[in-house]
Amino acid sequence: MTEPLNIAIAGLGTVGAGTVRLLVDQAALLATRSRREIRVTSVSARDRGRNRGIDISNYQWFDDAAQMAAEAEADVVVELIGGSDGVARAVCDAAIAAGRHVVTANKALLAEAGTEIARAAEGAGVSLGYEAAVAGGIPVIKALREGLAGNRIERLHGILNGTCNYILTAMRDTGREFDDVLAEAQELGYAEVDPAFDVDGVDTAHKLAILTSVAFGTEVDFKSVHIEGIRNIATADIEYAEELGYRIKLLGIAERNEHGIHQRVHPAMVSTAAPIAAVEGVFNAVVADGDFVGTTVFEGRGAGAGPTASAVVSDIVDIACGRLTPAFGVPASALAKPEAAPMESHRGMYYVRLMVLDQPGVFADVAAALRDHEISIEAAIQRTRSEAEAVPVVLTTHDVQESAMQGALDEIGGFDAVQEPPHMIRIEKF
Amino acid sequence: MTEPLNIAIAGLGTVGAGTVRLLVDQAALLATRSRREIRVTSVSARDRGRNRGIDISNYQWFDDAAQMAAEAEADVVVELIGGSDGVARAVCDAAIAAGRHVVTANKALLAEAGTEIARAAEGAGVSLGYEAAVAGGIPVIKALREGLAGNRIERLHGILNGTCNYILTAMRDTGREFDDVLAEAQELGYAEVDPAFDVDGVDTAHKLAILTSVAFGTEVDFKSVHIEGIRNIATADIEYAEELGYRIKLLGIAERNEHGIHQRVHPAMVSTAAPIAAVEGVFNAVVADGDFVGTTVFEGRGAGAGPTASAVVSDIVDIACGRLTPAFGVPASALAKPEAAPMESHRGMYYVRLMVLDQPGVFADVAAALRDHEISIEAAIQRTRSEAEAVPVVLTTHDVQESAMQGALDEIGGFDAVQEPPHMIRIEKF
Numbered sequence: 071m072t073e074p075l076n077i078a079i080a081g082l083g084t085v086g087a088g089t090v091r092l093l094v095d096q097a098a099l100l101a102t103r104s105r106r107e108i109r110v111t112s113v114s115a116r117d118r119g120r121n122r123g124i125d126i127s128n129y130q131w132f133d134d135a136a137q138m139a140a141e142a143e144a145d146v147v148v149e150l151i152g153g154s155d156g157v158a159r160a161v162c163d164a165a166i167a168a169g170r171h172v173v174t175a176n177k178a179l180l181a182e183a184g185t186e187i188a189r190a191a192e193g194a195g196v197s198l199g200y201e202a203a204v205a206g207g208i209p210v211i212k213a214l215r216e217g218l219a220g221n222r223i224e225r226l227h228g229i230l231n232g233t234c235n236y237i238l239t240a241m242r243d244t245g246r247e248f249d250d251v252l253a254e255a256q257e258l259g260y261a262e263v264d265p266a267f268d269v270d271g272v273d274t275a276h277k278l279a280i281l282t283s284v285a286f287g288t289e290v291d292f293k294s295v296h297i298e299g300i301r302n303i304a305t306a307d308i309e310y311a312e313e314l315g316y317r318i319k320l321l322g323i324a325e326r327n328e329h330g331i332h333q334r335v336h337p338a339m340v341s342t343a344a345p346i347a348a349v350e351g352v353f354n355a356v357v358a359d360g361d362f363v364g365t366t367v368f369e370g371r372g373a374g375a376g377p378t379a380s381a382v383v384s385d386i387v388d389i390a391c392g393r394l395t396p397a398f399g400v401p402a403s404a405l406a407k408p409e410a411a412p413m414e415s416h417r418g419m420y421y422v423r424l425m426v427l428d429q430p431g432v433f434a435d436v437a438a439a440l441r442d443h444e445i446s447i448e449a450a451i452q453r454t455r456s457e458a459e460a461v462p463v464v465l466t467t468h469d470v471q472e473s474a475m476q477g478a479l480d481e482i483g484g485f486d487a488v489q490e491p492p493h494m495i496r497i498e499k500f
Numbered sequence: 501m502t503e504p505l506n507i508a509i510a511g512l513g514t515v516g517a518g519t520v521r522l523l524v525d526q527a528a529l530l531a532t533r534s535r536r537e538i539r540v541t542s543v544s545a546r547d548r549g550r551n552r553g554i555d556i557s558n559y560q561w562f563d564d565a566a567q568m569a570a571e572a573e574a575d576v577v578v579e580l581i582g583g584s585d586g587v588a589r590a591v592c593d594a595a596i597a598a599g600r601h602v603v604t605a606n607k608a609l610l611a612e613a614g615t616e617i618a619r620a621a622e623g624a625g626v627s628l629g630y631e632a633a634v635a636g637g638i639p640v641i642k643a644l645r646e647g648l649a650g651n652r653i654e655r656l657h658g659i660l661n662g663t664c665n666y667i668l669t670a671m672r673d674t675g676r677e678f679d680d681v682l683a684e685a686q687e688l689g690y691a692e693v694d695p696a697f698d699v700d701g702v703d704t705a706h707k708l709a710i711l712t713s714v715a716f717g718t719e720v721d722f723k724s725v726h727i728e729g730i731r732n733i734a735t736a737d738i739e740y741a742e743e744l745g746y747r748i749k750l751l752g753i754a755e756r757n758e759h760g761i762h763q764r765v766h767p768a769m770v771s772t773a774a775p776i777a778a779v780e781g782v783f784n785a786v787v788a789d790g791d792f793v794g795t796t797v798f799e800g801r802g803a804g805a806g807p808t809a810s811a812v813v814s815d816i817v818d819i820a821c822g823r824l825t826p827a828f829g830v831p832a833s834a835l836a837k838p839e840a841a842p843m844e845s846h847r848g849m850y851y852v853r854l855m856v857l858d859q860p861g862v863f864a865d866v867a868a869a870l871r872d873h874e875i876s877i878e879a880a881i882q883r884t885r886s887e888a889e890a891v892p893v894v895l896t897t898h899d900v901q902e903s904a905m906q907g908a909l910d911e912i913g914g915f916d917a918v919q920e921p922p923h924m925i926r927i928e929k930f
Binding site for chain 1: 518522529533535642643648649650651652717793795796797799800804806812814817818822823830831834
């Protein structure tokens, strides 16, 4: 057996404490699998005295995480503080500067500065592990980067945020509206007090930008991700989706088209027969289409102490075993500059729900607007009738261009008889 | 960039030719990902002149694959001949003896002699890669061995044979019986002329034995796998399963119980809500339950040139990058001797279909036999009535011991009014 691998952990929240617990509980197993001892030597957090259910008395304590990263007796610095700047970034930079491997669960940081940090890590000859940053316990970074290394990935899509998936699943199961379910999720601890990062799609976009880079060998390009969240999804849409054979999921999608790499996060209707439609509650899933392997699906828990610690430790074991891989599969210098395809270049099917006053000629006006934008209707549902209030008219289209659809919706939204901004959800074929 | 990695390929059937094609088509991509050139130098097959749609004129030809393994200009020998003894074994032994890495898709060989070959490879300081031996293109060996390295795996189950899954899916979709669907699958090339290995569960058992070793860190123990195939599944059972909320799948299951490691292959009823129930046709899936990560699911194509070549090449890229791992996750000398739990120790729910003459007292006799074996009935269905011929009586039980169930079925099978051997299918809760 070689020398022990020494670990310094910055951040002792749920994931940090879970990581310490895993490393202690499974020490014997990990030593057999790594052929060397893996031991925590140092920790840093905001509050030394807080009860975390773990014993940290044998570890060297640092008030300053960046100082720990630079000075601790450590081969690997594990950054579990979070946030795209400030301390987390300082910890990574200090660790790399000191020639230590970095393992992090920080998707925001990698989405914002992944290429730059990967370049620094490679320059210093150290590893940058971030399995825990995407899809929790699912070893999807390893699967894409190593397991599917023989493939050109053509498209990937995934459910990458457990909070949104929990909310959408609960809305469908209970028939309750978004605000109501969100409030409950917050009480249960499934959603943050400030839910914006999750429900507005930003967290999904962070993870998608990382996956895109691994899958396509391009520099991380978070700023090009088109982002829409789930606040506008109504139970009415969920019910119409079911009726049409679809389920609504917040997806991150990356694909190569003739304009470049297209990254988008938005609610989508997927066939109930698609594997991803069956991914419910707090589970995450990633589906990758490779040119040789075909479609592969990876599913598991997207968050929580255990799954995230599992991912962090898989990176540590790789380092312990000397299995080193450039962060995004190829050396940072070999990552291509991404050519970002604009959202307007998207082509696909659409679902539209209009709330209209039930007057003669409304439907004809809508149909004319769609025709003028060269959009052909696949199906239309109007069931309810009411002279007093707006009633829903639901349409699905054949494949059309996003730009055409947006033009039509702008026009239709301006009609006097149309009482709410049109509710549009893209339909995805997988 | 370091020296090129030289590859010798033994066996140029569908998978061998697919592997050559992948290595040629993706040469530039692989060179970027491996940071060195990967090139085929030598090939061996039975018939040199056969048209395989690939150009082998630039490779050194060997009539004798074992000689190639010993003498070719090769860092890695890829064994794609198949079979658990004879040439395939000789190729692996010769390659290892000559200090070359081995990559193989040969599940039969690894199930029979995996521990021994792993020990030899480690002794010679070379890698034994076999991602392609289990679940085709799904990188499940890597996922279990590295991605979930922080976990103690508690149970795993999978659909590991695409032929059986195709047949069961087609039986359900078309309402046709086993023999009929098998004949069609043979015509379509989805089933072998001699289908026994597939439909009798042997192929699934080979793969399960390998997965078990990786998951539990035990020596490969194929001979302890309890094996039942799908020949006795009738469309009647598939229909009753649907009615009861289940789907019938041929599963490989490995779990730790108080008697040791329990490995079994048999048709099982799984809830239609379980992820594995949605895995249809030629797709494979593996579900692993880890103590920290929870449940993870890996799904993809289980066979075919492209997916299998993808898996073979992922092992080659690992070798090219110097990412070496003991074959079963821990050194062969550290693999535990498996304590095999007998099938009689299994406890679970059961489905039983009896074909009985519709006489007074039959049901009372059956119920008494079950009671005498301390088996309690969860549900019973008898719908059809006929004075002329046997009618089905369907039962499901609560959790009972396999040995009790077998005792009861022996007794019930001996009743005069019971016209066929009882049809029993285990129900699995996941």
